[in-house]
Amino acid sequence: MSQKLINLLSGGQLRTLIIRLALRDLESRYRGSLFGLFWVIFTPMLMVATYAFVFTYIFQPRWVVEEGVDANFVLLLYSGILIHGAFSDVVGRAPGLILENVSYVKKVVFPLNILPMVTLVSALINLLIGTAILVAIYTVMYGLPPLTAVMLPVTFLPTLLYALGIAWLLSALGVYLRDLRHVVAVIISMLMFLSPIFYPIETLPAALQPILKASPLTPSLEASKDVLFWGVLPDPLFFGGSTVLSLLVCVAGFVAFNRLRRGFADVV
Numbered sequence: 001m002s003q004k005l006i007n008l009l010s011g012g013q014l015r016t017l018i019i020r021l022a023l024r025d026l027e028s029r030y031r032g033s034l035f036g037l038f039w040v041i042f043t044p045m046l047m048v049a050t051y052a053f054v055f056t057y058i059f060q061p062r063w064v065v066e067e068g069v070d071a072n073f074v075l076l077l078y079s080g081i082l083i084h085g086a087f088s089d090v091v092g093r094a095p096g097l098i099l100e101n102v103s104y105v106k107k108v109v110f111p112l113n114i115l116p117m118v119t120l121v122s123a124l125i126n127l128l129i130g131t132a133i134l135v136a137i138y139t140v141m142y143g144l145p146p147l148t149a150v151m152l153p154v155t156f157l158p159t160l161l162y163a164l165g166i167a168w169l170l171s172a173l174g175v176y177l178r179d180l181r182h183v184v185a186v187i188i189s190m191l192m193f194l195s196p197i198f199y200p201i202e203t204l205p206a207a208l209q210p211i212l213k214a215s216p217l218t219p220s221l222e223a224s225k226d227v228l229f230w231g232v233l234p235d236p237l238f239f240g241g242s243t244v245l246s247l248l249v250c251v252a253g254f255v256a257f258n259r260l261r262r263g264f265a266d267v268v
Helices: 002-010 012-030 036-058 075-095 101-105 112-142 145-157 157-176 180-193 208-213 218-230 236-267
Strands: 063-066 069-071
Touching: 002 036, 002 236, 012 036, 012 112, 036 112, 063 180, 075 101, 075 112, 075 157, 075 180, 075 218, 101 112, 112 157, 112 218, 145 218, 157 180, 157 218, 157 236
Parallel strands: none
Antiparallel strands: 063 069
């Protein structure tokens, strides 16, 4: 089964199909709107402006790096929201993915297992655009980011692999369990507060820190802050171990999808 996954990822025609479907997915979201695809750029910019206003003039939280040293809370928050947004986009849509594309189920030649990959690529495009805006704002405020910032796209890897593996599983289960999407929506909302987005892990008691580290968002959240804000490389043990674990989750999700898909035609 893992060989099937390798074949899927290495197929040139499939990669082209995935990219085309992802671009069509993005276009369909903004079709009919005045600014169209420009909303992909406008949305993160409006988010930054909103966070800057709320957390500068209304709430004034602090992200303490070490005693006497604070970091820019708005940029830290925005960097975390970007990663959570990409994860929630992929995983949140997964339970209804097959049901929204029933016509593909009847087509024997269509590879249904690429549908979660399409949402992943679509979310990745949004994530990279948002990240470019984040780096641009950082540069305007503080000058050129540290050299470690070139690793920023790499830091997204474990969370995106987790998202893809979970999406494969949920998209298959969603065909049989129609209420699953509501449960997933609640869990995704909880993850925002059970991940180090609004606060650093170190502020929690030592006994609770493993709970946050178990979040699929944490490896990318911590690593992205390390390379952009702190100017250091991610912890190789935690980041490397998380990446390996996320790859295993990804493969397991792919295997589960291919086993569960056999009954799709009977249910839909």
